[in-house]
Amino acid sequence: MTSIGTLKVLAGAGFAAAMALGAGPALAAGGAAELKHQHWHFDGVFGTFDKEALQRGYQVYEAVCSNCHGLEHLAFRNLGQKGGPFHLDACPEGAPETLDCSNPNENPIVKTIAANYKYQVTDGPDETGEMFERAPIPSDRIPGPYRNEQQARAANNGALPPDLSLIIKARPHGADYVYSLLTGYEDAPATVSVAPGQYYNPYFPGDMSQQMKPEYLDEEGHPREGVEVPPGGVLAMAPPLADGMVDYVDPNTPETVEQYAKDVVEFLAWAAEPKMEERKKLGVMTLAYLLILTGLLYWSYREIWSKVDR
Numbered sequence: 412m413t414s415i416g417t418l419k420v421l422a423g424a425g426f427a428a429a430m431a432l433g434a435g436p437a438l439a440a441g442g443a444a445e446l447k448h449q450h451w452h453f454d455g456v457f458g459t460f461d462k463e464a465l466q467r468g469y470q471v472y473e474a475v476c477s478n479c480h481g482l483e484h485l486a487f488r489n490l491g492q493k494g495g496p497f498h499l500d501a502c503p504e505g506a507p508e509t510l511d512c513s514n515p516n517e518n519p520i521v522k523t524i525a526a527n528y529k530y531q532v533t534d535g536p537d538e539t540g541e542m543f544e545r546a547p548i549p550s551d552r553i554p555g556p557y558r559n560e561q562q563a564r565a566a567n568n569g570a571l572p573p574d575l576s577l578i579i580k581a582r583p584h585g586a587d588y589v590y591s592l593l594t595g596y597e598d599a600p601a602t603v604s605v606a607p608g609q610y611y612n613p614y615f616p617g618d619m620s621q622q623m624k625p626e627y628l629d630e631e632g633h634p635r636e637g638v639e640v641p642p643g644g645v646l647a648m649a650p651p652l653a654d655g656m657v658d659y660v661d662p663n664t665p666e667t668v669e670q671y672a673k674d675v676v677e678f679l680a681w682a683a684e685p686k687m688e689e690r691k692k693l694g695v696m697t698l699a700y701l702l703i704l705t706g707l708l709y710w711s712y713r714e715i716w717s718k719v720d721r
Contacts, residue, residue: 444613444642446587447594449673453680456695459688460681465496467659468678471671474657476575477529479567481555484576485682487525488549491515494688496678497524516549530554568608570647579676580683586676588614593672596650600641602627609645617644 452461469490472482490497493513497520502512512518525547532554535542547554555574557563564571579585591614599611603622620633620640627638634640652668659666681687 442619442640442642443616443644444591444595446584446614447591448587449590449676451586451680452677453687456691458691460494461677462496463661464674464677465681467664467670468674468676468681469496470659471652471657471675472575472678473529475651475671476675478556479572480575481557482553482576482682483555483574484552485685486550486552487521487528487547488515488518489685490524491518491521491549492685494681494685496681497521518549521549525549525551528554530556568647575679575682577683579680585683586680589679590672590676593650593652593675594668595643599645602638603641605645609647610649611641611643611645613641613643615644615646617646619643619645 452459452464489495492498492515495515497518498515499512499518499520502510503519506512506519510517510519515521528547530547531544532547532551533542534545537543557566560571578589582588592612595612595614597611597613599605599622602624603611603619604624605611605622619642622645623634623638623640627635629635650668652671654668655666657666657671664670684690
């Protein structure tokens with residue numbers, strides 16, 4: 412997969428702004444459901460990123476998540492760096508011989524992504540002293556949907572959508588948490604009342620005892636004996652993903668909520684640590700070196716002291 416592909420729908424919702432809440436102690440206190448554990452390509456000492464999943468994940472991010480959330484710690488050029496989703500070792504056929512596509516600033520895919528991005532960047536001042544808007548270039552940071560926090564809150568009923576650059580690192584079991592949240596929306600149980608504009612999710616940390624209907628509460632406002640408090644909580648975000656909402660280039664890749672969620676989590680895991688593969692390779696090489704050095708030192712020790720009378 413070497414291009415972004417076409418989009419069927421630009422969804423109006425991204426991840427929940429409420430993802431800014433912690434998922435550690437809150438999970439236990441709120442009684443959230445056990446997270447859905449997935450096999451991730453990047454897990455483990457020898458884990459690596461799936462490049463095709465990264466490309467699809469960026470496509471989902473741009474089509475869906477970027478409507479509410481930014482990636483303020485990433486520049487477009489990072490997408491074309493070694494290990495990134497759109498890195499090229501060689502230029503496509505027909506490109507000028509003088510073009511170095513391994514340089515992310517000259518990468519034609521990255522340049523196209525930046526030039527066609529849905530948001531512009533603020534630059535200036537110009538010769539008149541005024542700031543102006545222009546299309547991004549590879550060296551620009553990926554612009555977010557809002558100019559400032561006030562605008563973001565005004566557009567989201569007072570909630571502040573978090574930046575997603577480090578969201579996977581910022582949450583315990585971040586990959587499983589985000590995947591579970593995106594795929595976990597359910598109809599609210601009959602025992603609870605959900606206000607208009609709120610949505611129930613068993614994987615979101617919360618306290619559903621505060622949402623119980625009056626007939627299921629005792630005189631002190633606690634759930635009646637025998638009434639089970641459902642896990643999870645409510646959040647002010649409609650389910651952001653739906654089957655078929657983004658067209659993938661590869662016809663063999665299912666266009667389902669589960670696949671979209673896995674791909675965007677893979678991309679966000681890379682966004683949180685673009686140098687992960689290099690770090691792991693260096694770690695393995697360092698351990699191998701230390702093991703060899705330990706063997707040599709032990710052999711030297713035995714060789715030297717074996718000739719000494721005790």
